Amino acid sequence: SGKWVEGVTPGNPWYKHPITNRCVNDGNHENHSIQTSQMYISEDSCCGAYYSDGNCLSESTNTAYEGKWYKVHDGCTTKSPVPDWIENVYDTVEQCCTEQFQNNYDSCLITPQATPNPTKEPEELKNENEVGASSSWYQDHSVGFCVNDGKHVEKFISNDLMFGSAETCCKDFFTFNDDCESYSLNPGSSGKWVEGVTPGNPWYKHPITNRCVNDGNHENYSIQTSQMYSTEDSCCDAHIFDGNCVPESSMKVNEGKWYKAYDGCTMKSPVPDWIKDVYDTAEQCCKKQFQNNYD
Secondary structure, three states, X not given: OOEOOOXXXXXXXXXXXXXXXXXXXXXXXXXXXXXXXXXXXXXXXXXXXXXXXXXXXXXXXXXXXXXXXXXXXXXXXXXOOOOXXXXXXXXXXXXXXXXXXXXXXXXXXXOOOOOOOOOOOHHHHHHHHOOOOOOOEEEEOOOOEEEOOOOXXXXXXXXXXXXXXHXXXXXXXXXXXXXXXXXXXXXXXXXXXXXXXXXXXXXEEOOOOOOEEOOOOOOOOOOOHHHOEOOHHHXXXXXXXXXXXXXXXHHHHHOOOEEEEOOEEEOOOOOOOOOOOOEOOHXXXXXXXXXXXXX
């Protein structure tokens, strides 16, 4: 079928990268919230699903950029491998700084990655040129701003995608979001739930009841991080546009009531979210729900 099946298909799945629009199997599919239906067992099957014109770039195409200069953070670099999403490359650092930093050309030329110090030992130079080696901020597209939760290693975030501050990270990845820096510095203010940063369970829209809950079952329902919120209000604002967002506590009004459960009636608590019809007595429940099998 060409589809990747978890636990059956070996290795990482191939998928269409949301930034580069190229088929890759870099193991970062979970970071990009790729659905299982969008995963494939081979590059060919991935390309076949998205590139009917046959114009599917392979992962190896970026090797043609080796030795070229390209923009990274506040300067230009020739660090290899060149990230997949880089489109503009240059033969010299001067060309890169001229095109990418017209208003800050001189500063671009003196950045560590642009002007290596030949008096240093190779290992020292390598560490200095690792732009993100001492940085802790990285972009998290699932929440729409930058984070410094210390999870960059397990999320396979490379050093060249790490930043020394929320400001520089936001400028590179979220120029369209004016609130990026403030959200990054105070994640709770965005309303988004950030794993490892926001305490407690996330709020999410329950797929059956369509109500905002924080019952800890978000993983059971495969709720994406982008659909998790830090408060009930932020969840309601994102999903309940008519303002009719029922609080979770309203479920308690049904405690002690009888309701249909499989082939009989019960008053087991808590009453499931999706139960709408409740009764004061077992007789009322059975009579209404099991007219042909009351006894």
